[in-house]
Amino acid sequence: MYVAVKGGETAIRNAHALLAEARRGDPAVPEIGIDQIREQLALAVDRVMAEGSLFDRDLAALALKQARGDTIEAIFLLRALRTTLPRFGAALPVDTATMTLRRRISATFKDLPGGQLLGPTFDYTHRLLDPALATQTPAAPAPAAKATPKVSAKAASKAAGKAAPKPPMGETSTPAAPVPRVTDLLGDEKLIEPAPADTGAEPPDLTRTPLAFPADRATRLQNLARGDEGFLLALGYSTQRGYARTHPFVGEIRIGEVEVELFVEELGFAVPLGAVSVTECQMVNQFHGTAEAPPQFTRGYGLVFGQSERKAMSMALVDRAMRWEELGETLSAPAQDAEFVLSHSDNVQSTGFVEHLKLPHYVDFQAELGLVRLMRGAHAAASDALQDGDPE
Amino acid sequence: MNPNDMSADDVGANDMSADEPPLLSARGLTKYYGARAGCLDVDLDVYPGEVLAIVGESGSGKSTLLALLATELAPSAGTVGYRMAGDALTDLATLPEADRRRLLRTEWGFVRQNAEQGLRMAVSAGGNVGERLMAIGWRNYGAIRAEAGDWLGRVEIADDRIDDDPRGFSGGMRQRLQIARNLVTRPRLVFMDEPTGGLDVSVQARLLDLIRSLVADLGAAVIIVTHDLAVARLLSHRIMVMRHGRVIETGLTDQVLDDPREPYTQLLVASVLAA
Amino acid sequence: MSAMPTITYNFGYLDEQTKRMIRRAILKAIAIPGYQVPFASREMPMPYGWGTGGVQVTAAILGPDDILKVIDQGSDDTTNAVAIRSFFAATAGVRTTTRTKEATIIQTRHRVPETKLGPEQILVYQVPIPEPLRFLEPRETETRTLHALADYGLMHVKLYEDIARHGHIATTYAYPVMVAGRYVTDPSPIPKFDNPKLDDCPALQLFGAGREQRIYAIPPHTRVVSLDFEDHPFRVQRFDRPCALCGAEDVYLDEVILDDRGGRMFVCSDTDHCDQRRAAGHAGTMAPQGAPKGTSKP
Numbered sequence: 001m002y003v004a005v006k007g008g009e010t011a012i013r014n015a016h017a018l019l020a021e022a023r024r025g026d027p028a029v030p031e032i033g034i035d036q037i038r039e040q041l042a043l044a045v046d047r048v049m050a051e052g053s054l055f056d057r058d059l060a061a062l063a064l065k066q067a068r069g070d071t072i073e074a075i076f077l078l079r080a081l082r083t084t085l086p087r088f089g090a091a092l093p094v095d096t097a098t099m100t101l102r103r104r105i106s107a108t109f110k111d112l113p114g115g116q117l118l119g120p121t122f123d124y125t126h127r128l129l130d131p132a133l134a135t136q137t138p139a140a141p142a143p144a145a146k147a148t149p150k151v152s153a154k155a156a157s158k159a160a161g162k163a164a165p166k167p168p169m170g171e172t173s174t175p176a177a178p179v180p181r182v183t184d185l186l187g188d189e190k191l192i193e194p195a196p197a198d199t200g201a202e203p204p205d206l207t208r209t210p211l212a213f214p215a216d217r218a219t220r221l222q223n224l225a226r227g228d229e230g231f232l233l234a235l236g237y238s239t240q241r242g243y244a245r246t247h248p249f250v251g252e253i254r255i256g257e258v259e260v261e262l263f264v265e266e267l268g269f270a271v272p273l274g275a276v277s278v279t280e281c282q283m284v285n286q287f288h289g290t291a292e293a294p295p296q297f298t299r300g301y302g303l304v305f306g307q308s309e310r311k312a313m314s315m316a317l318v319d320r321a322m323r324w325e326e327l328g329e330t331l332s333a334p335a336q337d338a339e340f341v342l343s344h345s346d347n348v349q350s351t352g353f354v355e356h357l358k359l360p361h362y363v364d365f366q367a368e369l370g371l372v373r374l375m376r377g378a379h380a381a382a383s384d385a386l387q388d389g390d391p392e
Numbered sequence: 393m394n395p396n397d398m399s400a401d402d403v404g405a406n407d408m409s410a411d412e413p414p415l416l417s418a419r420g421l422t423k424y425y426g427a428r429a430g431c432l433d434v435d436l437d438v439y440p441g442e443v444l445a446i447v448g449e450s451g452s453g454k455s456t457l458l459a460l461l462a463t464e465l466a467p468s469a470g471t472v473g474y475r476m477a478g479d480a481l482t483d484l485a486t487l488p489e490a491d492r493r494r495l496l497r498t499e500w501g502f503v504r505q506n507a508e509q510g511l512r513m514a515v516s517a518g519g520n521v522g523e524r525l526m527a528i529g530w531r532n533y534g535a536i537r538a539e540a541g542d543w544l545g546r547v548e549i550a551d552d553r554i555d556d557d558p559r560g561f562s563g564g565m566r567q568r569l570q571i572a573r574n575l576v577t578r579p580r581l582v583f584m585d586e587p588t589g590g591l592d593v594s595v596q597a598r599l600l601d602l603i604r605s606l607v608a609d610l611g612a613a614v615i616i617v618t619h620d621l622a623v624a625r626l627l628s629h630r631i632m633v634m635r636h637g638r639v640i641e642t643g644l645t646d647q648v649l650d651d652p653r654e655p656y657t658q659l660l661v662a663s664v665l666a667a
Numbered sequence: 668m669s670a671m672p673t674i675t676y677n678f679g680y681l682d683e684q685t686k687r688m689i690r691r692a693i694l695k696a697i698a699i700p701g702y703q704v705p706f707a708s709r710e711m712p713m714p715y716g717w718g719t720g721g722v723q724v725t726a727a728i729l730g731p732d733d734i735l736k737v738i739d740q741g742s743d744d745t746t747n748a749v750a751i752r753s754f755f756a757a758t759a760g761v762r763t764t765t766r767t768k769e770a771t772i773i774q775t776r777h778r779v780p781e782t783k784l785g786p787e788q789i790l791v792y793q794v795p796i797p798e799p800l801r802f803l804e805p806r807e808t809e810t811r812t813l814h815a816l817a818d819y820g821l822m823h824v825k826l827y828e829d830i831a832r833h834g835h836i837a838t839t840y841a842y843p844v845m846v847a848g849r850y851v852t853d854p855s856p857i858p859k860f861d862n863p864k865l866d867d868c869p870a871l872q873l874f875g876a877g878r879e880q881r882i883y884a885i886p887p888h889t890r891v892v893s894l895d896f897e898d899h900p901f902r903v904q905r906f907d908r909p910c911a912l913c914g915a916e917d918v919y920l921d922e923v924i925l926d927d928r929g930g931r932m933f934v935c936s937d938t939d940h941c942d943q944r945r946a947a948g949h950a951g952t953m954a955p956q957g958a959p960k961g962t963s964k965p
Binding site for chain 3: 489490493497512515516518519522523524526527528531532533534535536537554555
């Protein structure tokens with residue numbers, strides 16, 4: 001005797017209990033602390049903050065723990081919280097020229113005002129697994145710990161507490177004055193297109209306004225900043241392989257802490273809210289000019305929370321590729337297609353819809369099953385008829 | 393000759409066109425691509441039932457002109473007017489998008505050189521021809537199919553290919569299917585861009601015959617762009633010669649081809665004869 | 668370790684500003700039946716594609732006095748339905764029910780209840796792809812233009828192709844409808860069996876697509892016509908046997924595989940409908956003895 005399947009509620013309860021157990025792993029191993037994740041898996045925390053669009057290291061670390069280290073799941077957890085938070089207003093544009101630098105490199109100039117500052121980077125390391133890390137040892141003192149760079153005096157003093165700049169790793173320059181951006185240096189000679197003027201308009205907010213096409217550059221950049229690192233990496237890579245080549249040079253990458261200020265109407269002036277860590281990439285791209293415009297370099301821009309050069313660079317490549325129309329280029333490749341890129345960049349959206357295929361579809365499948373049976377029946381009848389009428 | 397100086401005498405291989413107002417009328421049509429002019433200050437009238445050929449070498453601006461006339465490109469300067477059935481001349485730039493699209497799928501047709509751009513390659517031949525009928529409200533499957541079948545017959549595509557999609561068709565068949573798809577709503581004006589380009593000579597001849605008889609049956613006006621003067625001679629009543637974006641000579645096809653005035657036209661005609 | 672901020676949630680999870688924004692979109696959707704209204708869909712604590720659109724619509728219209736029913740595939744007991752129902756029980760503390768007649772709001776995925784709905788009820792559909800033209804034309808910019816101009820020839824080309832190739836229209840679910848004679852609309856992936864229930868329905872029908880950021884509506888007693896040809900009229904699926912548990916005919920049935928020797932039975936997809944009928948004494952050929960568990964006779 002058949003009784004319709006019941007017990008969804010119990011099944012879910014049991015599955016969640018198993019999840020909690022699996023998350024904890026072997027109880028003989030000490031439980032990982034949020035502070036450990038924050039301090040020792042900092043780049044994972046940075047990525048969750050960037051794509052979760054919420055700058056809070058502790059919450060991002062909590063999300064990573066809860067998600068058992070699944071980055072997209074952690075991003076999703078952070079987003080689901082962020083969406084409920086009230087908006088008090090839009091901060092003033094951050095000024096990355098005055099940021100406290102932990103790292104600053106340019107591929108376009110050997111030396112330049114402010115110098116090259118390698119900072120904490122995997123670049124130039126040998127990718128050899130280090131067995132020493134497998135054992136727990138007391139932290140070794142950082143080299144040159146005495147020389148904390150005062151890259152920007154103004155910002156450094158304010159950002160000192162929580163996000164103290166790390167010392168540079170064996171590099172030369174520790175400038176004290178604000179470090180000019182490479183694009184500003186090129187701009188002084190009009191060799192590069194000017195940065196878009198600040199119209200003073202409230203920036204678009206994709207989490208409050210539905211995405212519409214055509215999307216302006218500010219909207220596109222906002223979408224990319226939240227976009228999946230892997231997706232943007234692949235698209236950026238594709239432009240390098242000839243799918244809408246943009247002849248990019250890394251004008252500059254800078255990583256550090258930048259101050260966030262909010263203009264308070266009641267006070268009549270801007271008040272500092274604190275500092276956030278960001279990675280900025282200014283890509284300088286070749287451009288041959290048109291009848292109206294003389295030859296000039298163009299820009300691709302990337303800015304993300306935390307330390308993620310891969311993401312910031314990919315973002316800059318894709319930003320530049322999507323500007324094809326404005327720059328009179330032809331549409332020939334996926335990375336240029338803003339509607340395609342922006343509609344598929346969000347990994348919370350993509351993962352949800354891909355994974356929804358796990359949900360039951362038996363009503364629709366029943367409909368298809370009926371149809372296939374009907375068609376097979378008709379097919380069989382037709383071939384029978386053909387055989388019957390076939391003179392032997 | 394001044395291309396602006398088009399008198400009624402230049403027109404009218406068909407008797408009807410002399411006393412009827414023009415169907416399509418362009419004035420001062422100009423298109424710049426950056427600093428380069430694609431098409432400069434072109435005036436043009438097309439009368440009901442008339443076949444007008446626009447000839448010139450590649451880069452002469454003839455395809456740009458066609459795209460401007462068909463409102464596929466926006467002009468840098470100048471206007472295009474069209475006379476709707478039983479109506480006064482309407483400036484197409486002022487036509488709302490909905491009306492423009494309706495025009496494109498009812499009173500107008502556009503036969504492209506590359507059939508893949510003019511057909512739905514994954515849709516059956518019957519569906520390709522039926523699309524315009526459905527777009528104007530036909531809702532009886534049998535009637536749509538019968539009409540599509542009738543038109544496939546007219547363009548010499550066999551009955552049993554009605555459910556095949558054009559990916560399996562030869563170049564000539566695809567082009568004939570494209571013609572049926574465009575003519576099924578009996579358009580008053582058909583644009584053709586090198587409709588026989590890229591086809592074998594024998595296939596070309598058959599296709600040209602077909603176009604000539606269908607257009608005559610329907611009484612449609614045609615603006616055809618071609619680099620091939622033989623195509624122009626076979627199909628058109630009147631001809632415009634373009635060079636560097638300008639119309640340099642215009643007149644009755646036979647007159648222009650038999651007795652070209654402009655040195656450039658003489659050169660074009662001579663090279664055809666030599667070939 | 669630094670102190671965690673306290674995290675609190677509003678009634679029904681969403682904050683009031685967001686609810687007001689969604690309500691404005693809903694009002695616009697009701698004013699323009701079948702038109703897809705863009706709205707700033709929020710991240711929800713369940714994944715996209717799992718009902719975020721429906722959940723946002725429900726959260727925006729839910730009041731403390733509402734009685735909520737959630738179904739997936741017609742059933743109250745499928746995992747996703749359970750998860751969404753418990754979400755609202757937890758975040759809004761509203762009463763929930765499995766009885767169609769008792770509910771004031773019914774959120775659904777893939778089915779319309781068999782029990783006829785009344786004017787005091789709202790049916791909220793979860794929608795994965797709100798654009799009925801999407802698989803004919805992938806570009807949003809183009810499909811919006813096609814809707815604006817009511818340029819629906821392409822949709823009929825698709826139906827034409829179905830008949831030419833299969834002898835009939837081979838769309839069995841998410842079967843496109845014309846709403847109030849103006850907008851071609853996706854009824855969500857309900858089987859076409861349910862399409863006729865959308866027409867002239869006394870209940871308000873709301874459709875939420877979270878990932879695609881669209882809300883649309885069919886107001887009460889709106890004309891909803893399934894697209895077809897005069898000589899190939901729209902027809903719903905028929906089952907050649909009644910529900911094996913309650914004996915109901917003219918309902919949508921799920922096929923249940925009983926064993927690996929080809930044993931099958933067909934039972935109501937709408938579990939509440941089936942329960943109510945059995946409680947009222949109807950029995951199918953394979954019905955167990957006595958009333959079904961959890962349901963008392965009225």
